[in-house]
Amino acid sequence: MSDITNQSLNQIIKRIKTKEISSTDLTKAYIKNIEGAKKLNAFVTTTFDYALDKAKQFDNKPNFDQLLPGIPLAVKDLFCTENFKTTAGSNILNNFVPSYESTVTKNLWDNGSFLLGKLNCDEFAMGSSNETSYFGNVINPVGDQLVPGGSSGGSSSALAADLTPATIGTDTGGSIRQPASFTGTVGLKPTYGLCSRWGIVAFASSLDQAGPMTKDITDCAIMLEAMSGFDEKDSTSINKKKENYSKNLKDNIKGLKIGIPKEYRVDNMPKEIDELWEKGKKILKDLGAELIDISLPHTKYALPTYYIVAPAEASSNLARYDGVRYGYRSEKGKDLIEMYENTRSEGFGDEVKRRILIGTYVLSSGYYDAYYLKAQKVRQLIKKDFDDNFTKVDAILTPSTPSSAFKIGEKTNDPVSMYLNDIFTVPTNLAGLPALSLPAGLDKQGLPLGLQLIGKPLDEQKILNIGYAFEKNCGFKNEIKKWWA
């Protein structure tokens, strides 16, 4: 049998169901891959014994009616996993073992899957290259010396390197879609509130959203179906009926109106990005969709707005890491204040400190109105731009990122150029909309590039359908040589 691990999740599920492969053999195949891919540094923790045990249990008593029958899954280390260390890529949580399971991962396990390991990520999901992790940077399997994107960089790297059949990440400003774009994979940030935030280490509560990262659209629909759903433990969770995204996947997009926003370009954007966008438009047009030029005039304010709102919330969300109850505590200091200062100085990395400082500043009295309050107002305008256009169009097509994967270390000393990576992805977080990044082509150097489909609130099915039709007609194939093995 050919290597099962380079197949998509839906193909693997078929093979499990037809008993072509057992859950145990499948798990063993991934373990072998993971052990041979230490160079990529995608994993913070592996849970092989546990996974093999669960696989055996499945094989002894298989239930093939589940969405994810006997499937081992590695997940971003931002999801709290019961009895398994959860670090959020930070020293301050490097010894933290939750006694509880996040709702999203619990949903996955309830659908038949089990934990294979915890994936590296930027510290507290703050970063666009997975270089801020306390556990070291992750390498993009697409090419040595390249970043896998961030913050879900361990997830994108592991997925593209066949170390997990599918995975989940979190997306606060592009942390699922940008790494997906950099690795030639599919990533979906769902509508804010579709997936519960309970048990996910918080970065910016009003923006954070968990979502699937997969090899193709069908897998994405399966994973979304498994992980989403109302959760009364999250006050911002949307109470609605669960949808069968995978069953309802259709490739007929004839007559759909696709908006093309003129504002989605930046200075010095590589020509290839434009060409890719053109290619995407053509594919959709050929499939019978109607392209409509639209304007989202406040797009240019999205990035500065994001870099006020997200750090503001983060500065408060991260206050709980004080060394008192759990996590890292500095041994130095003669009183409570010094213990706080030393714990947080030693426990947090530079990027996290930078954002805590920014966030504290923009919320301070005297600056609140000028920064935080103004940012909230602009956020409403950005949302209104989308609302206005969604009366005319069904979905919006844009590039996912302004470039392909960049070199490790290339932007670490220039935070602003790093932040610019999120320019096309942050507006949807600010507006709470679903957005899908799908692989669409390669640049001159042969590095993958992605296009982004933005949908109306809770219209995941439609953007998945468009993505499905696109995928069938795009002819993109992610050819990754396993150079690290």
Next chain:
Amino acid sequence: MVGMKSEKFDYFINGDKGKYEVVIGLEVHAQVLSNSKLFSGSPTKFGAEPNEHVSLIDSAFPGMLPVINEECVKQAVRTGLGLNAKINNYSVFDRKNYFYADLPQGYQISQYKNPIVGEGKVLLDMPYGSKEVGIERLHLEQDAGKSIHDMDPSNTYVDLNRSGIALMEIVSKPDLRSPDEVNAYIKKLRTIMRYLGTCDGNMQEGSLRADVNVSVRKVGDKEFGTRCEIKNVNSIKFMQMAIEYEASRQVELLESGKEIDQETRLFDTKKNETRSMRSKEDAHDYRYFPDPDLLPLKLDQKLVDDLKKSLPELPDKKKERFIKDYGLNAYEANVLVSEKEISDYYEEVAKLSDNKLAATWMMGDLFAMLNDKGLNISNSPISAKDFAELVQAIKSGEISGRIAKEVFEIMVESGDNPKKIIETKGLKQQSNPKELEKMINEILAKNKDKVDQYKSGKEKLFGFFVGQVMKSSGGKANPQLTNEILKKLLKG
């Protein structure tokens, strides 16, 4: 409305340069009566072992999220309605950010710009008349945990049982003018909340605490003086002491030509003085912002209406009714509505007996006995029914007031009902005129000399004859009848 009383308000501080008025506003923190905390399912019961009532949410574990406890919201609305206040159908929870070991989240969830309850008012009954105190707002917030510094010489221990318990912060307008008014205000708030069942008002257990804002100004001045805030005072007595100290301190400063610094002060209960805690410049920057984990709280008008309909009769209304229906005076009505349980007891007694007499006896002997024994009305050894029977026995003339006191004592000791006690002990009043007359004639016959003296003008001796009648009847002779018969016979 109570009629004007004769007394005049007279709480002023006299300085060399003038007469000063004290201006007080209170921020009362009242613990919401609810089974679980404001944003978690942990129990709120007092007296548990340290850290026994702490959930992952209360201790702020990674990824934990708050979910509003509906009952706490209803309790806040009920309280708002009880304070005749505006209920805000839209309110917002904010984060108040600061670091402390007993604040696990690093922020307190509170309401800042948009509280659940807006302006209202409370009526106080003062010796100089009725006084209205404005309520500025009421908002919901989380309590913090408790740092325990005295258990170990080098460590501080933290108990998170209180962490996350729902508090209502009730902010008054600066309408109070004396320690007595503060006393009346706190008691009134407490009464209202206990009627509503929204706060047990137990100050010993910390269910009711207050920050006290004090300033002084010369009588007649329009502008308020600079205020100081005295933090977290947990008894009415201490509040009064703190205000008295603080007001004189401020007057002394002004008299000596100095300025008052706006600052936060602590009241030292041992030294009976307030001390500076932090100045305005050192004030925390709490960096309030709307809590993104919680959606704005939107109240259905129907919910508010339903809660309004289900409110119990409140003390002000009840007092009016007691005056009107039971013929009580304002003082009596005030005392009898001060606790819901007392008013319930009174109404039960009044239904079965004379209203006025019932009030007199309740406020006299019953309260004295309860006070003596350290009991309250809910665990009174005498049931309302038995008490009514006793009142009725007095009213009908079956027993005299003096005998009634005896019966009352026996009721307390034995728990028996008054009828039984009167019968078995033969305490029934002698009210048969013929028998009484016979007894009195015998007494007069035995004391012929005294009768003669009386008749010759020594009228003081009347008391002696009454005494003899009582003695010979064992106290059971009907006093009124005895008087009448004695007078008649001594004339003849």
